[in-house]
Amino acid sequence: MNTNAVSLLEQYDLEIRETRRGRGAIICDTKQGLFLLKEYTGPAGRIAFQDKVLKQIREEGFEQTESILPDKEGNLLITGPDQTCYVCKSYVEGRECDLRDREEVLKLTQRMARLHNAMQLPGTQPGDPVLPTVAEEFGKRDRELRKVRKFLKNKGQKTEFELFLSQSYEPFLEQAHEITGRAQEFLGQHSEKQQDKVHVCHGDMQHHNLILTGRGVFVQGFEKCAVGNQMCDLYRFMRKYFEKNGWSAATAHQLIENYQKERALSDEDFMQLFLRFAYPEKFWKIVNFYFNKAKSWIPGYSASKLQAVLSQESDKQQFLREFERYL
DSSP: OOGGGGGGGGGSOOOEEEEEEOSSEEEEEETTEEEEEEEOOSOTTHHHHHHHHHHHHHHTTOOSBOOBOOOTTSOSOEEOTTSOEEEEEEOOOOEEOOTTOHHHHHHHHHHHHHHHHHOEESOOOTTOOBOOOHHHHHHHHHHHHHHHHHHHHHOSSOOHHHHHHHHHHHHHHHHHHHHHHHHHHHHHHHTTOOOSSEEEEOSOOSGGGEEEETTEEEEOOGGGOEESOTHHHHHHHHHHHHHHHOOOHHHHHHHHHHHHTTSOOOHHHHHHHHHHHHSOHHHHHHHHHHHHSOTTOOOHHHHHHHHHHHHHHHHHHHHHHHHGGGO
16 A cells, blocks of 8 residues: 555544554554554445445444544545545454354354344445345356356367366356256245345455454454345355365354344245355356466466365265255
């Protein structure tokens, strides 16, 4: 981040003690507390929705979340001399959630449910971001997977990674097609259901955005929040845990039980979770990364990630068979 951005802090009503560089941002120690000044790269209209959601969460009594600080004129975004946009948010110091600590993860799953209860709006406004349905999301991924398969088939001399990828492709592509079909069928059965309130997803619910402090758990990283099914958040957090610790249906049962201490799940919620676990997302991510980067140079960790997916596949399929009993 450009150190000249420090001068932009004058636009905020803050009494600054000192500043220091953080992860692509400037951390500001002020008499009003800690704040983070960082570049904002999203659509300008989305920041208002993010601010609305964060205020709603705090009104519901969930105070350990980030907030956006407006400048002296009430603007949520400010612009530097080079036309770069910046946002200033509250900040805390602490440690990230430890995905190796099972008890900590169980507690945070319950905390997530409390957050989800607070992330409900009475309605939507034109321009509010809305997540694609699970069927739309999977359909787009399927098209991308077919495109890359065609590219690989037509490619002449293949690298070692491309040969490895080609040999693994068909089983995962078949999985993707099957689950997309089930998602489309599911959407057709439930698309007409109306809810009293509009649910909002955090959009990036992972350990990096769950900060443990002396005052409890601070939730940050709401840049991707949008109207949608909140099982996106629960799935993402659980998947990260299982990828690091092995696929366990018993642990999934405990995580879901903890979540339901604060927010009950419907049959539709369970199906959303199952579909997301069943779709080969990790394989799609590897393929997507390969196709959108310089194909002449594929870093070794892509092959390592693919090998990890293959080595976990048997355990994951057993997990899915046991998880499907919820449905």
